[in-house]
Amino acid sequence: MKGVNDALQLEQVNRRFGDRQVLTDVTFEVGAGRMTGFVGANGAGKTTTMRIILGVLAADSGTVSWCGAPLTRDDRRRVGYMPEERGLYPKMSVREQLIYLGRLHGLSADRVRRNAADLLDRLGLGERADDPLQQLSLGNQQRAQIAAALVHDPVLLVLDEPFSGLDPLAVDVVVGVLRERTAAGVPVLFSSHQLDVVERLCDDLVIIAAGQIRAAGTRSELRASFAQPRYEIRVDGDAGWLRDQDGVALLDLDGDRAVFDLDPATDEQSALHAALSRGPVRAFGPVVPSLAEIFREVTR
Numbered sequence: 098m099k100g101v102n103d104a105l106q107l108e109q110v111n112r113r114f115g116d117r118q119v120l121t122d123v124t125f126e127v128g129a130g131r132m133t134g135f136v137g138a139n140g141a142g143k144t145t146t147m148r149i150i151l152g153v154l155a156a157d158s159g160t161v162s163w164c165g166a167p168l169t170r171d172d173r174r175r176v177g178y179m180p181e182e183r184g185l186y187p188k189m190s191v192r193e194q195l196i197y198l199g200r201l202h203g204l205s206a207d208r209v210r211r212n213a214a215d216l217l218d219r220l221g222l223g224e225r226a227d228d229p230l231q232q233l234s235l236g237n238q239q240r241a242q243i244a245a246a247l248v249h250d251p252v253l254l255v256l257d258e259p260f261s262g263l264d265p266l267a268v269d270v271v272v273g274v275l276r277e278r279t280a281a282g283v284p285v286l287f288s289s290h291q292l293d294v295v296e297r298l299c300d301d302l303v304i305i306a307a308g309q310i311r312a313a314g315t316r317s318e319l320r321a322s323f324a325q326p327r328y329e330i331r332v333d334g335d336a337g338w339l340r341d342q343d344g345v346a347l348l349d350l351d352g353d354r355a356v357f358d359l360d361p362a363t364d365e366q367s368a369l370h371a372a373l374s375r376g377p378v379r380a381f382g383p384v385v386p387s388l389a390e391i392f393r394e395v396t397r
């Protein structure tokens with residue numbers, strides 16, 4: 098039987114709305130135990146892709162498979178989904194809803210009570226558990242939505258913007274809870290516009306623009322493949338002499354600190370030697386591109 102430790106794969110998924118192609122040959126994988134960030138501008142196709150994974154929406158062509166076989170209705174019952182439109186009842190208490198959802202997914206009454214209590218506690222909702230959802234702050238409602246996606250011990254998680262509206266401490270709490278799931282082998286796909294959060298917590302990244310996957314891979318693979326021959330240096334005194342150094346294109350100069358690119362014929366050791374011949378070098382190293390820079394590069 099399929100279960101945790103199995104990857105989710107999308108292959109050549111296409112979808113149109115009317116005469117508008119919104120997904121074109123979308124192909125990527127969410128590996129077992131991998132926290133996979135799904136990023137793209139507004140309207141890029143993230144929610145549509147997630148809805149297709151969940152079967153809420155059909156693809157025009159292409160496949161969604163899990164453990165090498167198409168994802169079935171039964172499989173989908175074991176997925177934890179946090180939809181963009183959210184889905185809890187405003188008038189029902191958080192605890193009641195979690196118990197209801199867990200029972201709907203076939204968990205025993207005992208098990209679901211324990212799972213609900215544990216999640217409420219972990220997510221800092223213990224004291225508000227018996228209040229109607231609508232009386233909670235927006236951040237706490239968001240935590241409740243996360244609890245709802247997790248209460249039935251899902252073997253795959255698909256979360257549409259799980260961190261939106263959460264303060265930094267709440268983000269850390271939710272990350273801690275999700276990390277427990279990935280440690281148990283659960284593949285997690287989450288979309289987010291908060292690139293700093295994605296950068297900090299995802300293992301893998303999928304970048305989509307205008308319905309096409311523009312880049313996918315581990316965080317470090319992507320950083321390495323988008324790395325420029327770019328360096329940062331800090332010297333004693335003014336670093337302005339770098340302007341006239343052969344093979345160096347100065348990008349930023351701030352007194353004793355400079356960022357520069359090297360042309361392909363110049364290696365970084367000769368730049369370092371040149372700097373040392375002028376005095377002490379306090380810091381020198383490659384500049385690794387941030388996710389925000391990679392995102393701008395691949396989506397422009």
Ligand SMILES: Nc1ncnc2c1ncn2[C@@H]1O[C@H](COP(=O)(O)OP(=O)(O)OP(=O)(O)O)[C@@H](O)[C@H]1O
Nearest residue numbers: 114115119137138139140141142143144145146181
């Ligand atoms: N039911 C629909 N009918 C027609 N067009 C739709 C429908 N759902 C989505 N679209 C269009 O498909 C495109 C992709 O939308 P989608 O919601 O998947 O993007 P997204 O990446 O999730 O955006 P956001 O970050 O703003 O949530 C958009 O242009 C959107 O207007």
